[in-house]
Amino acid sequence: MRAARVFLAIFPLILVPLASTAGAATVVAPVETYKQDPGPFLVSMSLLNWTDPARHRPVPVKIYAPVTGKGPFPVIVFSHGLGGSREGYKYLGSHWASYGYVSVHVDHLGSDTAALKQSARPLRELRRAAADPQNALERPLDVRFVLDQLAKINQGGSPLAHRLDLQRVGVAGHSFGAWTTLVVAGQVPGPRYGGAPLADPRVKAAIAMSAPVPRKNERFDRVYGGIHIPILHMTGTLDDSPIGETRAAERRIPYDHIRGADQYLVTFQGGDHMIFSGRLISSERGEKDARFQNLIRQGTVAFWDAYLKGDAEAKAWLARGGYAAALGKDGKIEERLR
Numbered sequence: 174m175r176a177a178r179v180f181l182a183i184f185p186l187i188l189v190p191l192a193s194t195a196g197a198a199t200v201v202a203p204v205e206t207y208k209q210d211p212g213p214f215l216v217s218m219s220l221l222n223w224t225d226p227a228r229h230r231p232v233p234v235k236i237y238a239p240v241t242g243k244g245p246f247p248v249i250v251f252s253h254g255l256g257g258s259r260e261g262y263k264y265l266g267s268h269w270a271s272y273g274y275v276s277v278h279v280d281h282l283g284s285d286t287a288a289l290k291q292s293a294r295p296l297r298e299l300r301r302a303a304a305d306p307q308n309a310l311e312r313p314l315d316v317r318f319v320l321d322q323l324a325k326i327n328q329g330g331s332p333l334a335h336r337l338d339l340q341r342v343g344v345a346g347h348s349f350g351a352w353t354t355l356v357v358a359g360q361v362p363g364p365r366y367g368g369a370p371l372a373d374p375r376v377k378a379a380i381a382m383s384a385p386v387p388r389k390n391e392r393f394d395r396v397y398g399g400i401h402i403p404i405l406h407m408t409g410t411l412d413d414s415p416i417g418e419t420r421a422a423e424r425r426i427p428y429d430h431i432r433g434a435d436q437y438l439v440t441f442q443g444g445d446h447m448i449f450s451g452r453l454i455s456s457e458r459g460e461k462d463a464r465f466q467n468l469i470r471q472g473t474v475a476f477w478d479a480y481l482k483g484d485a486e487a488k489a490w491l492a493r494g495g496y497a498a499a500l501g502k503d504g505k506i507e508e509r510l511r
Contacts (some may be wrong), residue, residue, distance in 0.1 A: 409444020
């Protein structure tokens with residue numbers, strides 16, 4: 174049985190006969206799942222409390238890493254949403270690590286969970302944190318610092334030494350973290366943030382979940398014109414912003430205006446802003462949210478396999494009907510390939 178599972182992971186396209194007669198033609202039928210169960214690597218979790226001396230800023234991280242396997246492993250830096258923390262999105266970090274990735278979840282001080290705990294009116298505090306341009310500017314710099322730190326520990330003196338492949342780096346994030354992700358990928362931050370590019374050339378691919386969109390009729394081709402890496406965009410038909418002005422239908426704008434590399438857009442039917450968080454919001458929505466999160470795990474690991482590991486079969490599953498078959502009536506995938 175295990176051998177069969179490995180076979181499907183390696184060959185996500187199978188041939189089925191059109192007819193039972195000898196010599197009949199064959200067609201390619203997409204396999205409807207891709208690495209939806211935990212992978213072959215045992216996973217460790219570690220908490221590290223780093224400080225960026227240049228900014229006098231603490232940058233705590235939580236690292237999910239394969240315990241088994243020789244490596245080196247591609248690296249993913251994950252940026253949480255407003256009011257989140259390094260403790261969130263475990264369902265992604267642990268899953269990616271089980272398939273041979275090191276997933277580093279950053280805690281962005283000023284727009285993290287601590288902002289909620291310090292106020293008797295948490296919603297007001299979240300709005301204040303989101304409106305502070307400094308909180309936004311610190312986030313891409315946190316990602317840059319984390320990559321610098323990983324380069325240092327990869328040299329020695331750490332259990333991760335020589336196990337990090339920093340030539341194959343991805344960045345992912347949700348909501349405010351998706352904005353962070355796109356800025357690191359090359360999005361122009363906008364005039365209220367100084368407008369200076371904060372892209373990091375070490376990043377080779379990205380996943381943006383529920384990305385917010387600039388307001389005031391920005392010239393989107395200019396805003397997103399500096400992005401030249403593959404990106405998987407994810408949203409839902411009910412993905413309005415709990416805080417902010419971006420509506421569900423606008424979440425596709427980054428996908429529509431990035432021209433520099435392969436782009437994918439997945440839209441979950443009935444999915445709201447919180448399906449990406451990993452939390453089951455209510456018993457009423459629990460079954461549906463669990464289904465969405467299963468699909469998110471499948472699509473994201475396939476994307477990393479395709480663009481960080483160069484796996485042609487994973488890319489075929491994304492672009493030639495495999496993911497569409499897995500989504501079924503619960504979503505759709507669009508792609509624009511160069």
